[in-house]
Amino acid sequence: MSLRNAGNDLPVIDDLLHLFLQDVPLLDVRAPVEFHEGAFPCSTNLPLMDDDDRVEIGTRYKQQGQDAAIALGLQRVSGEIKAARVTAWQHFADKYPEGVLYCFRGGLRSRTSQQWLYEQTGIRYPRVQGGYKAMRRFLLEQLESLPRKISPIILSGRTGSGKTRFLRDLQQQIDLEACANHRGSAFGTQPTPQPSQISFENNLAIQLLRKCHQGQTTLVFEDESRTIGSLHLPDTFFETLRNAPLVLMQVPDEERVEISYQEYVVDNLAAFTAVHSGDAQAGFAAFSAYLLGSLAKVQRRLGGVRYQQARQMMEHALQQQTLDHSTTAHYDWVRFILLDYYDPMYDYQISKKQQRLVFTGSPAEVRDYLNAQSIR
Known part of the structure; x- marks a missing residue:
């Protein structure tokens, strides 16, 4: 498996072929509505934000920009809510130490989840470069080429x-x-x-x-x-x-x-x-x-x-x-x-x-x- 360190020294994986060939357990931190629209067979949805969070933070991002959206996210996912979500990720990581996590684009949500998990548990859990979007694009390419x-x-x-x-x-x-x-x-x-x-x-x-x-x-x-x-x-x-x-x-x-x-x-x-x-x-x-x-x-x-x-x-x-x-x-x-x-x-x-x-x-x-x- 191709594994490298991100800027914050937490691992990033970009070997998508390995993920799908080896049934690597996938921790999907997208919102439930995103998961239900499309997912992978070996994925489990343990979201960073619920559907309401996603709507509210998305609206704030469009109206006031990224910094304001991040501030609202940290406000909505804090305290006991944050602790419960990190605990759920920890249980997944303990059960599937060979797994990886991802959000939609491999950006802020997956980096945040990865960082919180590390800070509270010491677990350095890999995230997928490019997230769900890169994985989906890779599989669409296979659907076009493999039938031939x-x-x-x-x-x-x-x-x-x-x-x-x-x-x-x-x-x-x-x-x-x-x-x-x-x-x-x-x-x-x-x-x-x-x-x-x-x-x-x-x-x-x-x-x-x-x-x-x-x-x-x-x-x-x-x-x-x-x-x-x-x-x-x-x-x-x-x-x-x-x-x-x-x-x-x-x-x-x-x-x-x-x-x-x-x-x-x-x-x-x-x-x-x-x-x-x-x-x-x-x-x-x-x-x-x-x-x-x-x-x-x-x-x-x-x-x-x-x-x-x-x-x-x-x-x-x-x-x-x-x-x-x-x-x-x-x-x-x-x-x-x-x-x-x-x-x-x-x-x-x-x-x-x-x-x-x-x-x-x-x-x-x-x-x-x-x-x-x-x-x-």
């Missing part, structure tokens, strides 16, 4: 084929749906929210960077549209994927129904309950809203008659579940949605990709094909 260095293979198959599960058994893959925290369909919403677009891009860039530095330039990706939930794939990356060879995995319909039932019903019910701290009633209410809301998203494409059929099946399944906690009635709407809604759409989409199709087979046959391409 990889040789992607696209794994396709009907909805419910278990493509995501299949990918998890490969080393040479990146799970875009996991990055986006979304399954990529109308029913793909997760109990926890998706990351911001910026955080999604940062995560994707870091994963590409690591794979390339491990020599894994042939990578398997699941067949995705440009958007995954509310997020979109970066342009250069998406153009690389949309021209890549396509492998089609074929799975019997009833097996697809079983996989979809497990993911959309059993797994999601457990996940919604977990998000509500194990409260079964609250979890079921959220799960019910998720199912009915997901179905409503495809109402126009289903058409009035088919939508009403599917909704009746779904409402019946939810009512049955409230009576005896059984989830088996959900099989009816799952099968209907897969075969009557998703399959015709998939047939149309795959018909436009035939020139890219290089292999078709069962999951075992697809695995053998990938192994023959030296993909593990």
Whole structure:
């Protein structure tokens, strides 16, 4: 790691590649609103200033200049507030002695945090030269250049084929749906929210960077549209994927129904309950809203008659579940949605990709094909 001393003799790091390749713990001292707009996978937000502080001090800076803004900052973050924030940084530094800290530009906030931490604890914790802005710019450059260095293979198959599960058994893959925290369909919403677009891009860039530095330039990706939930794939990356060879995995319909039932019903019910701290009633209410809301998203494409059929099946399944906690009635709407809604759409989409199709087979046959391409 490239480490040097700043003018105040506290260390500064400028080796951004090392930070991302080695999962270096990152102490982000920006305000919470900045952190939520965009962050890195290994970052923890322990701000110097809260959101209100940031607004007030920013306004003072515009109206009266830097010195007045600094004076207001020292006034607002003082006494017990200052002590609590330094203590939080100390706990982080003790837990992650190999970590670094940063603010937005690597300027006053990170220097102040670094100095206060040193003065009160003696810890000489490195800060990142250029801060978040330099780190973000570095990753954007990777997102532009790395897609040209990889040789992607696209794994396709009907909805419910278990493509995501299949990918998890490969080393040479990146799970875009996991990055986006979304399954990529109308029913793909997760109990926890998706990351911001910026955080999604940062995560994707870091994963590409690591794979390339491990020599894994042939990578398997699941067949995705440009958007995954509310997020979109970066342009250069998406153009690389949309021209890549396509492998089609074929799975019997009833097996697809079983996989979809497990993911959309059993797994999601457990996940919604977990998000509500194990409260079964609250979890079921959220799960019910998720199912009915997901179905409503495809109402126009289903058409009035088919939508009403599917909704009746779904409402019946939810009512049955409230009576005896059984989830088996959900099989009816799952099968209907897969075969009557998703399959015709998939047939149309795959018909436009035939020139890219290089292999078709069962999951075992697809695995053998990938192994023959030296993909593990």
